[in-house]
Amino acid sequence: MWNIDTIVNGYAQGYFLMHDEESGRVQWFSTPRERAVIPLDDRFRYPRSLHRVLKRQQFHCRINTEFAAVVRGCAARPETWISAELADIYLALHAAGWAHSFEIWQGEHLAGGLLGIVLGGAFIGESMFHAVPNASKVGLVKLVDRLRDRGFSLLDAQVANPHLDRFGAIAIPQAEYLHQLRMAVQQNCRWLESPPRTRESSIGELI
Numbered sequence: 001m002w003n004i005d006t007i008v009n010g011y012a013q014g015y016f017l018m019h020d021e022e023s024g025r026v027q028w029f030s031t032p033r034e035r036a037v038i039p040l041d042d043r044f045r046y047p048r049s050l051h052r053v054l055k056r057q058q059f060h061c062r063i064n065t066e067f068a069a070v071v072r073g074c075a076a077r078p079e080t081w082i083s084a085e086l087a088d089i090y091l092a093l094h095a096a097g098w099a100h101s102f103e104i105w106q107g108e109h110l111a112g113g114l115l116g117i118v119l120g121g122a123f124i125g126e127s128m129f130h131a132v133p134n135a136s137k138v139g140l141v142k143l144v145d146r147l148r149d150r151g152f153s154l155l156d157a158q159v160a161n162p163h164l165d166r167f168g169a170i171a172i173p174q175a176e177y178l179h180q181l182r183m184a185v186q187q188n189c190r191w192l193e194s195p196p197r198t199r200e201s202s203i204g205e206l207i
Helices: 004-012 048-056 067-075 084-095 135-149 174-185
Strands: 016-020 025-029 034-037 060-063 099-106 109-119 122-130 154-158 170-173
Touching: 004 016, 004 084, 004 109, 016 084, 025 084, 034 174, 048 135, 067 084, 067 099, 067 109, 067 122, 084 099, 099 135, 109 135, 122 135, 122 174, 135 154, 154 174, 170 174
Parallel strands: 122 154
Antiparallel strands: 016 025, 034 154, 034 170, 060 099, 099 109, 109 122
16 A cells, blocks of 8 residues: 555655556656756747647646546556556545646547646656647646746656657756755645645646
8 A cells, every 4th residue: 555645755756656567566766867857948849830739729728627537548558657556546646636637628528638746846747648639739838838837947757758859858867856856846836726735626727
């Protein structure tokens, strides 16, 4: 049985949870050399083609209205590290006010979403998915906007990949990442409109 305080403390120290195929269990992992982060300053960028998508305003964003559905969407791929055990952990973290879904909607259809853990001024991105083309890309741009507006200092992408590189993701030495994380978790940022970490404060917010 996983303890919520232990999990939060692990993330605050730079670890993250994943399903381990060898053991068949959820285990702690870290990036010993470099960590991928998405800068929240002017180094953040996105593909030119996405400008046109944003101008069409075909999507809108919500927070925590369909958290479980976002977890399922992130896990629904041929090779996934989000096992049933880890999904339950995310649900428990969400109920405690630590894990959140940043959702992209097209009308009343959930078009995509990002899953993350908020610690002070750090948003630790766990996964994302899309059911409609460009939905998760729009979500990432809107997520950055929200983090900037609320004074966050760290958007942790964990492991770099070509998709995130298009948004300015950079790999920084683990020591530098841990320094940024320590500073970020000490911030008092308001991810939600209501700051207390209760289930009631995280049941849904329309952006």
